[in-house]
Amino acid sequence: MDNEFENRQEETVSDIIRSNQQRKKQSFLWKVLAMRERNGRTMERGSSYSLDALSDPSIENRGSEPSMSSTEAVQNLRVFAATWNVGGQCPTMNLDLSDFLQVRNEPDMYVLGFQEIVPLNAGNVLVLEDNEPAAKWLALINQSLNGPSDLALNGLKQTASFGGPLFFQKPSLKKIKKTFKKINGKRLKSCNCVLEMERKAAKDFCFRCQESNFNSDDSSTEEEDENFPIPVALATSQMKYSLVTCKQMVGIFVSVWMKRELVQYVGHLRVCCTSRGIMGCLGNKGCISVSMSFYQTSFCFICSHLASGEKEGDELRRNLDVIEILKNTQFPRICKTPHSRMPDRILDHDRIIWFGDLNYRISLSHDDAKRLVERKDWPALFNKDQLKMEREAGRVFKGWKEGKIYFAPTYKYAFNSDTYYVEGVKVSKNKRRTPAWCDRILWHGRGIHQLSYVRKEFKFSDHRPVCSMFNVEVEVMLRGQKKKVSTYNFQNIDDLVSTRSSYYS
Numbered sequence: 001m002d003n004e005f006e007n008r009q010e011e012t013v014s015d016i017i018r019s020n021q022q023r024k025k026q027s028f029l030w031k032v033l034a035m036r037e038r039n040g041r042t043m044e045r046g047s048s049y050s051l052d053a054l055s056d057p058s059i060e061n062r063g064s065e066p067s068m069s070s071t072e073a074v075q076n077l078r079v080f081a082a083t084w085n086v087g088g089q090c091p092t093m094n095l096d097l098s099d100f101l102q103v104r105n106e107p108d109m110y111v112l113g114f115q116e117i118v119p120l121n122a123g124n125v126l127v128l129e130d131n132e133p134a135a136k137w138l139a140l141i142n143q144s145l146n147g148p149s150d151l152a153l154n155g156l157k158q159t160a161s162f163g164g165p166l167f168f169q170k171p172s173l174k175k176i177k178k179t180f181k182k183i184n185g186k187r188l189k190s191c192n193c194v195l196e197m198e199r200k201a202a203k204d205f206c207f208r209c210q211e212s213n214f215n216s217d218d219s220s221t222e223e224e225d226e227n228f229p230i231p232v233a234l235a236t237s238q239m240k241y242s243l244v245t246c247k248q249m250v251g252i253f254v255s256v257w258m259k260r261e262l263v264q265y266v267g268h269l270r271v272c273c274t275s276r277g278i279m280g281c282l283g284n285k286g287c288i289s290v291s292m293s294f295y296q297t298s299f300c301f302i303c304s305h306l307a308s309g310e311k312e313g314d315e316l317r318r319n320l321d322v323i324e325i326l327k328n329t330q331f332p333r334i335c336k337t338p339h340s341r342m343p344d345r346i347l348d349h350d351r352i353i354w355f356g357d358l359n360y361r362i363s364l365s366h367d368d369a370k371r372l373v374e375r376k377d378w379p380a381l382f383n384k385d386q387l388k389m390e391r392e393a394g395r396v397f398k399g400w401k402e403g404k405i406y407f408a409p410t411y412k413y414a415f416n417s418d419t420y421y422v423e424g425v426k427v428s429k430n431k432r433r434t435p436a437w438c439d440r441i442l443w444h445g446r447g448i449h450q451l452s453y454v455r456k457e458f459k460f461s462d463h464r465p466v467c468s469m470f471n472v473e474v475e476v477m478l479r480g481q482k483k484k485v486s487t488y489n490f491q492n493i494d495d496l497v498s499t500r501s502s503y504y505s
Contacts, residue, residue, distance in 0.1 A: 073476040077294065078451075080107040081468050083303065083355040083439050087415070087461030088119035088251070091136055097144040100456050100465055107469060110241065110257040111290075112141065113303030115357045116461075117253045124250055125277065125284045131173040134248045138173070138255060142180055145241040145257060173248065180243035245290060249273045250283040252356075254303045256290055268293045268342045270331040276307070276321045285321070287356070291331045291349065293342060296475045297447075300349035302329075304356035310434060315386040318359055319396040351472055352444040354400070357463065360387035361436040362409070369434045373420060378408065385437060400442045403453035403468065409435035410455055410464040417459060439466040447473030 080102060101110065117133045118124045242263050246255035258266065270291045277284035287304035304325065307317040331344045343349050362369050363384045372381040382388060382405055390396045412433040413420055420435045441453065451469040458465055 071478050073478055075474045075476055077109060077472045077474050078107040079109045079470040079472050081111045081353050081355050081441055082465055083113045083441060084465035085115040085357040085461060085463035086117055088116045089461050090133055091140055095140060097140055101144050103144055108259050108262055111301045112255050113355050114253040115305040116251040118251050120251050120284045125282055129250050131248055134253045135173045135176050138176055138246060141255060146239045177246050245269055245271060247271045247288050249288050252288050252303060252305050254288045254290060265295050266292055268335060270334060272329050272331050274325050274329050276324060287325050289329050289346060294474055296477050297351060298343055298349045300346050300352045302354040306359045308359050310361040315360060315390055319390060322396050350445055351448055355441040357438050358387060358440045359438050362434055366432060366434050373435050397442060400444045402442045403450045405437060407455045409437050410466060411436050411438040412462045415462060439463055441466060441468045
């Protein structure tokens with residue numbers, strides 16, 4: 001009997017040991033899985049996807065415990081980026097931006113950058129920047145993207161031109177910005193993380209946050225302007241595109257727009273201004289950078305106006321501007337999750353687009369450049385492009401890409417003219433400018449495919465605007481999914497997910 005009891009004891013102890021070992025193995029496996037998720041996920045692609053995971057309630061609690069399996073869908077986001085130096089000119093009410101914005105192509109996102117929206121005089125640089133032109137550009141963009149609105153009807157028709165004293169009743173840019181950012185009467189929050197997710201998944205990274213980026217409480221401290229009424233209709237479903245963010249720094253102005261149904265997946269929105277002007281610290285030159293997440297992918301957009309001048313060696317000043325912008329631009333940490341993976345530096349983002357008046361010139365004499373321009377020999381002219389030569393030498397934008405240029409130089413035109421030179425008018429050498437591709441769009445990161453790279457024929461300023469359409473891959477993590485997920489487009493997203501899906505921004 002004693003032997004039998006001892007044998008049972010040994011068997012029980014052996015079972016306990018085996019059970020503990022099994023639990024340790026499982027615990028180790030969970031740690032490995034968690035570590036793999038933190039350090040980067042492998043994209044899985046296949047031929048089919050399951051819609052069950054989109055409405056699976058277990059997704060809502062995915063931050064609290066590891067999932068048995070996860071797959072990553074790749075969605076294609078069509079991004080339209082454009083840059084335009086408007087030469088300090090104030091827009092007129094009959095300026096139609098529809099062709100400039102290529103509205104018929106219906107991209108998912110617009111990223112628009114302007115330079116010199118105000119004259120770069122001492123008053124705007126040193127004293128107080130004028131934000132009335134920015135409000136006008138914003139209203140014109142909204143009119144082209146969303147059609148005529150109460151704002152346009154009530155404001156534009158009050159005067160014959162934008163320069164009139166009654167136009168817009170001198171609106172506040174902050175007020176208009178708030179109006180265009182509204183969705184269903186609510187405003188986009190900078191960070192869409194919630195404290196509940198922080199408590200449930202303190203070790204999880206910030207991309208896994210419940211969809212809560214719309215809140216009726218606005219954390220902004222922007223002042224209200226009671227003199228400018230906001231039409232309620234602007235915040236209704238008539239808006240096809242919604243303003244995600246906009247920012248002005250002296251003459252530089254950036255605005256980001258997205259289709260209304262996609263804005264809910266935007267999160268971690270941050271803006272950073274870097275001055276590179278007079279003495280390297282004033283805002284007449286520099287950049288505005290926008291950082292945001294869209295689903296599980298981080299984006300960064302940089303609109304810059306670099307050092308001017310076409311003397312020998314001026315290209316080195318522009319190189320220095322780029323280096324200092326990359327070095328000094330740091331986005332604030334606004335995320336509520338302690339172990340956030342949202343980057344705070346430009347080059348740490350997944351998808352990056354840099355655009356603006358980069359001011360790189362042509363390293364040819366004025367007469368040699370003029371002959372090539374008259375022959376429309378763009379390849380020969382482009383061989384002397386400073387940005388091309390500086391990139392090939394590895395002195396700037398190392399690792400960045402730019403599409404092939406098949407269009408004429410975008411600078412410097414006579415105002416309201418198609419010619420670089422005004423015949424019969426003598427211009428001093430100090431004011432004479434050699435034609436150049438000053439206005440450029442570059443990108444950095446995988447999953448960005450350029451579809452077009454063109455210039456538009458607007459005679460509004462001495463620069464021609466430059467536009468590019470991109471197809472950008474965006475990763476979306478699906479939990480509890482056993483099948484592989486195929487690539488699909490955001491244009492069909494309404495067929496796949498409801499407006500209030502359980503996806504994390």
